[in-house]
Amino acid sequence: MRLYDEIFKNxxxxxxxxxxxxxxxGGYFEGVKAVGDFSSEKIVLCFSRGNVTVEGxxxxxxxxxxxxxxxxxxxxxxxxxxxQTGGEKV
Amino acid sequence: MSFYRQRILLEGTMPERALxxxxxxxxxxxxxxxxxxxxILFHIMKKDVEKVFAIYPKMCYNKPNHGAYQVxxxxxxxxxxxxxxxxxxxxxxxxxxxxxxxxxxxxxxxFSVDFVGTSVYKREIYQALDEAGIRVFSPYRQDKxxxxxxxxxxxxDVEFCSVQKIGHRVVVETRLSAFSKMQTKTGxxxxxxxGKLISMVVLxxxxxxxxxxxxxxxxxxxxxxxxxxxxGQVRVExxxxxxxxxxxxxxxxxxxxxxAFAKAYLAVGFTDKDEMKEKSVEKRxxxxxxxxxxxxxxxxxx
Numbered sequence: 419m420r421l422y423d424e425i426f427k428n429x430x431x432x433x434x435x436x437x438x439x440x441x442x443x444g445g446y447f448e449g450v451k452a453v454g455d456f457s458s459e460k461i462v463l464c465f466s467r468g469n470v471t472v473e474g475x476x477x478x479x480x481x482x483x484x485x486x487x488x489x490x491x492x493x494x495x496x497x498x499x500x501x502q503t504g505g506e507k508v
Numbered sequence: 509m510s511f512y513r514q515r516i517l518l519e520g521t522m523p524e525r526a527l528x529x530x531x532x533x534x535x536x537x538x539x540x541x542x543x544x545x546x547x548i549l550f551h552i553m554k555k556d557v558e559k560v561f562a563i564y565p566k567m568c569y570n571k572p573n574h575g576a577y578q579v580x581x582x583x584x585x586x587x588x589x590x591x592x593x594x595x596x597x598x599x600x601x602x603x604x605x606x607x608x609x610x611x612x613x614x615x616x617x618x619f620s621v622d623f624v625g626t627s628v629y630k631r632e633i634y635q636a637l638d639e640a641g642i643r644v645f646s647p648y649r650q651d652k653x654x655x656x657x658x659x660x661x662x663x664x665d666v667e668f669c670s671v672q673k674i675g676h677r678v679v680v681e682t683r684l685s686a687f688s689k690m691q692t693k694t695g696x697x698x699x700x701x702x703g704k705l706i707s708m709v710v711l712x713x714x715x716x717x718x719x720x721x722x723x724x725x726x727x728x729x730x731x732x733x734x735x736x737x738x739x740g741q742v743r744v745e746x747x748x749x750x751x752x753x754x755x756x757x758x759x760x761x762x763x764x765x766x767x768a769f770a771k772a773y774l775a776v777g778f779t780d781k782d783e784m785k786e787k788s789v790e791k792r793x794x795x796x797x798x799x800x801x802x803x804x805x806x807x808x809x810x
Contacts, residue, residue, distance in 0.1 A: 452531070456524045456542050479540035479550075482531065 437470065437496065444480065444490040445472070451485070463487065471497040512554040512588040513538065518564075520577035523548040529563050551585055616647040619676040625683045629663055633680050636660055637671075648673045656680075692745050697730040697808040699723040701776065703754035706803065711810075713746035723752060730808065746808040753785070754804050759795040768796035781805040 439445040447463055447470070454462030454469060461472045461479070477491035518526050523546060530537060530552075538551040552560060564579045584592045594601050621637065621644065623630060636659040637643065640652035650673075657669040660682055668683035697713070699705075702725045705717050714731040717723055730748040733741040756776050762768035768789055778784075786801040 452528045453524045456540070456548070458542065479537065481536065481538050482527065482540060483536035484534065485531075 439493050439496060442492055444488065445493055445496075447487045447489065449485050450482070450487045453479070453482070453487075458491070461489065469499045471495075471499070473497070512591075513551040513585050514554050514557050514588075515549065515551055515582040515585050516557075516560060517580040517582055518548045518550070518577055519546055519580070521546060523577065526564070526577045530560065533559055533563055535559055549582075554584070554588065557581060614676070617676060618642060618644055618646060618648050618673070618678050620644060621678045621680060624679055624681040625668075628684065629660065629666065629682060632663060633660060633682065637678070637680070642671075642678060648678060693808045694732065694745055696728040696732050697746050697748055697750065697806060699725055699727045699729055699750075699752055700804050700806050701725050701752060701754035701756075703752040703804075705729070706751045706753050708750040709748060709810075711747040712744050713748055713808075715748075729806065747810055748808050749810040750806045752804050752806065754802055756798070756800040756802070758798055759792065760798050761795050765789045765791075765796060768798050772798040772800060776800070776802070778802065779804075781807075 436448040437445060438447075449465055450463050451466055452464040454464050456462075456479070458477050459473060459475065461477055463470045463472065472489065472493055473495045474491050474493040477489060477493070479487060480490045481488040520526060523542070526548070527537065527540070535552055535556045540548060540550040542548055560579055561581075564577050583589065621634070623633070627633075636656045639659070640656045641649055642652060642656065653671045656671050660666050660669040660680075665684045666682050667685040668681070670679075670681040672679055672681075696716075703723065705719055705721050705723050708715060708717070708719060708729065710730055712734070714734055716728050716731050723729065729750050730746050732746050733743055735741055754776070756772060758772065758775065760768040760771045760775075762771055769787065782805060783803040784800065785803060786799075788799045790797040790799075
């Protein structure tokens with residue numbers, strides 16, 4: 419993960435968490451504090467500095483342990499809500 | 509290790525929130541699904557089951573109220589499910605294993621001998637197998653198959669032999685020759701009985717008696733050779749036929765005349781080829797005096 423370390427070193431905005439989305443194959447999220455909402459179409463993941471809303475199809479949590487969450491299913495959109503700035507990025 | 513995972517159903521209002529407590533307790537969750545609005549289904553390691561029930565104590569006995577969750581253990585998943593089932597059916601499993609062991613142990617045993625082709629030489633086949641140590645309820649010996657076949661092929665008519673084990677059966681296949689070899693008689697041709705030589709045909713060999721000559725039982729009629737011009741002899745297989753007029757006269761102990769004749773027939777070895785010319789029986793005290801005049805045919809490779 420040295421590549422990600424390099425990428426995120428100066429990116430304070432995203433330093434609270436890391437998200438990796440595999441097209442058509444789910445995604446991997448680090449630093450997940452809690453699961454806010456959960457259904458097969460939508461999952462809200464709570465991080466220390468904001469929430470991430472994942473929308474897709476047949477979404478299931480494949481593994482959730484120690485802040486790491488592996489998601490399976492097809493992810494269509496990923497929306498980040500920054501609680502500090504109140505902004506939203508898609 | 510996905511072998512020992514348990515399936516847990518968590519029920520209550522906003523069940524996602526219950527996951528937070530499990531995360532804080534460092535319990536890894538797998539395959540989290542939400543089948544219903546108030547239900548979450550997930551897998552956890554078997555060792556963490558107690559932790560889950562410690563976090564939500566006795567909730568499985570009470571209906572969930574506001575803020576309370578009901579946890580239900582739905583049993584093992586994956587390989588663990590079979591382990592759990594096996595634990596419940598130890599006796600059956602042991603019985604099955606024992607049966608399997610018996611089956612494997614009995615694999616080399618022979619339970620029956622079957623014949624394919626001809627079973628004319630059944631007795632000889634059984635004897636050959638027995639001598640090779642291949643018996644019913646004894647182990648099959650592949651190394652003795654050639655020995656068995658050699659013995660069976662030594663029988664004159666047997667042309668093909670195959671011994672193989674199919675399951676617990678030994679299948680012996682024997683085929684007889686379509687053309688049997690002609691049995692040839694060797695040596696000189698001798699008279700079967702004492703009498704007068706009536707006729708003789710010699711196709712190969714040397715006649716030693718003349719027609720009308722009296723011959724004794726066992727006396728040579730045709731020699732198995734022919735003479736060459738330079739005085740030598742060449743051995744041959746005789747082809748000849750002779751007819752001798754024989755007389756039989758003897759006292760026979762019997763209950764009646766018929767029985768006396770029957771005993772006399774047996775004594776002279778009367779065959780279908782022989783022709784009865786005259787016969788008489790006379791009772792003399794306790795015995796019957798039987799007289800027979802018959803023509804007997806003697807052949808050699810004819």
